[in-house]
Amino acid sequence: MKFEDTYIGTVFYTAKSLLTGLKVTLKEFFTRKVTEQYPENRKTLQISERHRARLVMPHDAEGNNRCIACGLCSMACPNGTISITTKSVTDEESGKSKKVLVEYSYDLGSCMFCQLCVNACPKNAIEFSNEFENAVFDRRKLVLRLNR
Amino acid sequence: MIDFSSIVTAVDCFLESAMPHQLAIVVKCILAAVCALVAYLSFAILMIYMERKVCASFQCRLGPTRVGKWGLLQVFSDVFKMIIKEIIEIKDSDRILYNLAPFLVVMSSIITFSCLPFARGLQVLDFNIGIFFIMAASSFGILGILLAGWSSSNKFSMIGAMRSGGQMISYELSMGLSILTLVVLSGTMQISEITEMQTKGWFIFRGHIPAVIAFIIYLIAGNAETNRAPFDLPEAESELTAGFHTEYSGMGFGFFYVAEFMNMFIIAGIATTIFLGGWAPLYIPGLEGFNHAMCYIPGSIWFIGKTLFIVWVLMWIRWTFPRLRIDQVLVLEWKFLVPIGLINLLIMTICVVMGWTF
Ligand code: SF4
Ligand code: SF4
Numbered sequence: 424m425k426f427e428d429t430y431i432g433t434v435f436y437t438a439k440s441l442l443t444g445l446k447v448t449l450k451e452f453f454t455r456k457v458t459e460q461y462p463e464n465r466k467t468l469q470i471s472e473r474h475r476a477r478l479v480m481p482h483d484a485e486g487n488n489r490c491i492a493c494g495l496c497s498m499a500c501p502n503g504t505i506s507i508t509t510k511s512v513t514d515e516e517s518g519k520s521k522k523v524l525v526e527y528s529y530d531l532g533s534c535m536f537c538q539l540c541v542n543a544c545p546k547n548a549i550e551f552s553n554e555f556e557n558a559v560f561d562r563r564k565l566v567l568r569l570n571r
Numbered sequence: 572m573i574d575f576s577s578i579v580t581a582v583d584c585f586l587e588s589a590m591p592h593q594l595a596i597v598v599k600c601i602l603a604a605v606c607a608l609v610a611y612l613s614f615a616i617l618m619i620y621m622e623r624k625v626c627a628s629f630q631c632r633l634g635p636t637r638v639g640k641w642g643l644l645q646v647f648s649d650v651f652k653m654i655i656k657e658i659i660e661i662k663d664s665d666r667i668l669y670n671l672a673p674f675l676v677v678m679s680s681i682i683t684f685s686c687l688p689f690a691r692g693l694q695v696l697d698f699n700i701g702i703f704f705i706m707a708a709s710s711f712g713i714l715g716i717l718l719a720g721w722s723s724s725n726k727f728s729m730i731g732a733m734r735s736g737g738q739m740i741s742y743e744l745s746m747g748l749s750i751l752t753l754v755v756l757s758g759t760m761q762i763s764e765i766t767e768m769q770t771k772g773w774f775i776f777r778g779h780i781p782a783v784i785a786f787i788i789y790l791i792a793g794n795a796e797t798n799r800a801p802f803d804l805p806e807a808e809s810e811l812t813a814g815f816h817t818e819y820s821g822m823g824f825g826f827f828y829v830a831e832f833m834n835m836f837i838i839a840g841i842a843t844t845i846f847l848g849g850w851a852p853l854y855i856p857g858l859e860g861f862n863h864a865m866c867y868i869p870g871s872i873w874f875i876g877k878t879l880f881i882v883w884v885l886m887w888i889r890w891t892f893p894r895l896r897i898d899q900v901l902v903l904e905w906k907f908l909v910p911i912g913l914i915n916l917l918i919m920t921i922c923v924v925m926g927w928t929f
Contacts (some may be wrong), residue, residue, distance in 0.1 A: 434907065434911075441892070444891050444892060445887065445888070445891055447891075448629050448887060448890060448891040449887065451628075451629055451630070451631055452625075452628050452629050452887070454631060456627075456628070456631055456632055456633050457631050457632070458631075458632050458633040460633075460636065
């Protein structure tokens, strides 16, 4: 029989393990606290790169986006948050007709930030940004047009 | 050092000269009761604030910061909310007992509170069986808890109350044993005398090993007495919603809540009184200059400081350990604390008889 299983042994073993626990919490007591005091710390606020706050469509310097109006994102969305209006344009050189994006509408109010749309996009035309202060007073203002 | 008994005597003389003896006694009783109640409530508020801050710190949070500077007004707003809430009459409950229970709990803790010696001469009740009286008064709080569970016609309350009864009555025993150990050392049960003896060294140092063991047993048993984690199974919220006070709302719940916090303060206060010297300043034999300097700090500061330190230790324990099962609670008491307490009592007696104490 090990010493730890004897009556006297349990007392010492228990005391030792309890003291270990107490040591852990005592250390925690004196560490810097993790609480962020939000409105005051706006200047120094650190938000993770991967935080999903709002869907955006990046545009380059000429105002072009990479979207090819394929509609995969809106099909991938479980909530029907994205709706795309397209039109057909005939290419003058080849004479082929091609879909182009007219309006990319995204309803922030029904998005659940699952990122399925971003994963579905073949052109990496959409991504999530860190601007999280999205509160507005009217639901209609939550329906955003992402393309320019 | 200020001797509060002179102030008390002055007030006493004034009252006796200003009015007939009978009336003077009534006025004195009322004065003492008001002082005790005010002190009780202020400590309750301090305690709740401290609990929230300390608990937050142990969980790496900041605790209340928004209501008032550093959240100082948080407790007041909580109390105000509690007061304006409706007290719901429970169907099929035993009205009289249901309404009586919170008062029993609070009453027992106020009576015990008034026995604490805050400074030389600053205590409401002081007589030759003081320690005995404290134990008796603090244990009828259990009655309130049992009644609360019984009268609210709710199975969770009932189970909570029964667990609480079993637990508190068991732990009363080892608490009594550890207090008895110190009574053996001091040779008296009068609280003022016990403290007076400790101006020449605190009992935890003078009684060395047995006193330290008694102190640890006392802290464990005291924690169980106050129904706080890791012994909070009477109100285990994951199993019993809120245990015996499930059916109480408004101030009914408020009384239980305040009494729980104040019981913690009282447990710490008694520990301070009998182990850490009460209001007696730190005394190290041989260092006369140091002892003299220590005496300049008022006794009430010593008492409250030491008590708050023990409260902090109790909170540290509370926010570290998970809850025990009921059988583990009883095994800890009957198989470990009671035998160790008894042997410890024997060791202390031998030490005192042989003169091995300081
Ligand atoms: S994150 Fe999810 S819910 Fe939001 S738009 Fe993309 S697919 Fe839809
Ligand atoms: S954003 Fe991506 S997935 Fe959606 S239509 Fe444009 S290219 Fe297709």
